Amino acid sequence: MSRPVPRVRSHGHPLPLTALLLALLLASLPLRAAAERVEVRGVQFATQLEEAGQAYRLIGHGLFRYMIWTAYAGAYYQAPEAPEPAPLSAIPRRLELEYFHAIEADDFAAATRDSLRERLGETAYRELLPALNAFNRAYRSVEPGDRYALTWDGEALLLALNGERLYRGDDPVLASALFGIWLGESPLRDDFRDALLGRR
Template sequence: MPSRQPRQHPLVRLLAAVSLITCLTLTMAAPPEANAQTSTQQVSVKSASFATQIDDGRRYEMIGHGLFTYLVWDAYAGAYYQAAGYPRPAPESDVPRRLVLHYFHAIEADDFASTTLEAVREQVGAVDFPSIRRPLTALVDSYRSVAPGDRYSLTWDGESLILALNGAPLYRSNDKALANAMFAIWLGEDPLDRDFRDALLGR
């Protein structure tokens, strides 16, 4: 299947504008996940490094990693993990899984909130969106602004959805439909960018 060009999502438009203004090459060491043991094996995506395994009481193994690029701007790097014993990608399921995104640019919390609301609405459609709007609103209200080198992680541990910034939990919910909608932004059938999705899924 031919690769589709990434949609002009507001978040990547924002990142493009920041890059045009700053014209800086940003390199920062990756912060470790709090309270998690990581393997000594690492993979690198530009200045970001990701452990191939993470253990925070459950062992997660990397499925894939990649770089989200809009035009000539590198927005963020990502790595996708699933619980050990689940090597086949299953981003919308009960399988415990984690998505880690490493940002190369500063982004305000309000921008995360507005773009997430729009992206989830596109993923689930107008009919189903009202059913998850309340927990989704609580999730986006928990966002914090990021600086270059910061990382957001999204985890479904089999029972709960956990949003964390640099390993510190900001939000938790047991809403499976919300979890699937959030993961689908990057890993679903109609993601922000198919090439990035395919890299995360190890295709």
């Protein structure tokens, strides 16, 4: 014969102990989630990351708008030992972008080439071109909800799509040039850069 489930009373009504414990557990979950993630227009980003033994902490997050469209949500991370944002330095850093619209791989490659040529000037752009071409060949087309991650882990430049690594290189100059598209002195959008760097 089974034993009865212990019951407690809440406002005069009996409540199974297991239900009470479950309610207490569920009540604690939103607080825990809020401490570990931030949300940008329905897109969630972790506040702490670790990849291949390297830790990253969230610096800032925001929305990238192009004309009348909201193109993607982004988050920028750095190694926790770096006290200030330094997106063009040699410290480990990471940029995540989640897209709201479909974009073709060739469009990513063309936009990357055009952005670097404009920001670097022709001579520096030509010096980076072989490494840039190898990087651009790694791009894949995206659908809404896909997420690219660009990482410099202190030794290697990595590009991943939805957690799948597409590229690995070792050129720190290319890494800083790519991060500079969004986070440099002349970024694609000042407001997006400032949001990623935690300035607003």
